Amino acid sequence: MRIGIDAMGGDHAPEEIVQGGILGLKFLGPDDRLVLIGREDAIRGLLPKDVDPRIDVCHAPEVIEMHDSPVESLRQKRKSSIAIMAKMAGDRELDSVISAGNTGACAAACQLRMKALGPVLRPGIAVVLPTFAGPLTICDAGANVQPKPAHLLQYAQMASAYSSEILGIKNPRVGLISVGGEDVKGSPLVKKANELLRADPSIDFVGNVEGRELFSGACEVGVCDGFVGNVVLKLTEGLAEGLFRTIRREVAAESEELGKRIEPIFGRIWQKHDYSEYGGAPLLGVNGSCIICHGSSDRRAIFNAVRIAADFINKDLNKTILSRLSEVTADA
């Protein structure tokens, strides 16, 4: 197994990325390899003298910045860590790749180089959100902002496979994110996708779900277009962080002693609901494995991403996905 990590991607690159990779070696077997891709001198400077022999460094002189345009930057920075990493994966020199860098560039490069998995029409990003009722896998979280109904059907099939194989949820229930619980409500995309999902006996479709029910256990898989999924993901992060901050501040303002006493309880709750525990978001539907991490990833997030990448390969998730996918045309 060869896992590649974009050492230059993310707000805390390369330091936290490299350290997270080293920690993640515990998920690799004795013959596996971990390839750190990026500026060689910067990476080598972070490695200990007696570096684990399973670590390789692959030099990439350029860096795609977080705010670069995905398509433009891939065209102009052919020697960037993301471009080189994706090419290596396409050439089967890597089994899985991990990046906390520019999400659009990483998703585009991996789709271009790895190609689609079997009958997959469009890959989708599956993100796992911790909810009050357990982990919820949302697909798509931003790869495809204007999908067709058939894409949503495939997202349901792929995310169900991910939820059951990687998260261990037996028969994940699939909900279609909409503006009302009734089948007749929603956009034309949602109405048509609802029909396709209802007609597929291989998934446990519970119907349309509203934003309100997403966090209370209405389903374990939530399907939506990449625009809605991205807004859901980022809104959830911003609101949860803001609420925690507000409550902490108000309690501490009331009584310093009370503030101190609730701190450890808050820490525990926060950790339980911290999405970085889920180790990044897989780009499902490429012929390979690509784990996209949050730009703010620290070493723990990268450590968890290596765990997911190894799990993805060891369990041969793509084989399960292939067995669940229907052959559909985009016009279905």
Added chain:
Amino acid sequence: MRIGIDAMGGDHAPEEIVQGGILGLKFLGPDDRLVLIGREDAIRGLLPKDVDPRIDVCHAPEVIEMHDSPVESLRQKRKSSIAIMAKMAGDRELDSVISAGNTGACAAACQLRMKALGPVLRPGIAVVLPTFAGPLTICDAGANVQPKPAHLLQYAQMASAYSSEILGIKNPRVGLISVGGEDVKGSPLVKKANELLRADPSIDFVGNVEGRELFSGACEVGVCDGFVGNVVLKLTEGLAEGLFRTIRREVAAESEELGKRIEPIFGRIWQKHDYSEYGGAPLLGVNGSCIICHGSSDRRAIFNAVRIAADFINKDLNKTILSRLSEVTADA
């Protein structure tokens, strides 16, 4: 001023609706009227013997249920409280209407009967969300799930007027909800709407905003299609309620005494962030005034809705909206 209330709409109708209306009389002048519309016997049974003479009851024998199809139910239940109320508004017998019932039916009936305001192409629902940085007005929250770019421009113009006139925010900054801060990101709808918004000097457009920034004060007005707006609204409700519940439970499980001490602090924070304080969501862009309330509205929410309805009329909000609207075609 004549304000009509759908006494049969909402989970707690007619009791809480009627009581909220009675409380709301404090916002009416001596010559104003409050018309309660619904089953006369049910409403009369809830009114005190010495009922305020400004209250009228208008009999409507039918009720549109929360889960009825909006279009179907309006066709079949012509004597429902919503249908009769909207007709009265269209005939200028009411200056403003309030309903906590079926949102789709209420919005459709009001659009049909009141007609559009001046050059408005499609009315939009403006909902006010309490954030950590003050009230955020989101438009559209569900009237129009497949808008055109010109509709989003008008939502920005109308919601800016609402935010400044009703919420008292001087020069509200407008953000376009998208999947990235850069102008080039987003769906085709968002990219085109971004251009229209940039070209309008009458609004303070701050560009695209991500879900993450919505609650931290990036803007006072958030513009989006009705599908995204509805998901944002309901997700916010569900997540905030769930987080509060979880924190309360975990603190109480740790120490009963601690749980009791934080209760009043939590109550205060919750109230500060309680959207029912904002009194329902106006359907902006109809030639009249329609306030749509949450299905779970209690008397306090209806009381606040009467306040908003009175404010809307007293401040002649539609005049301000008309002065701010550009004449655009749907294909702009």
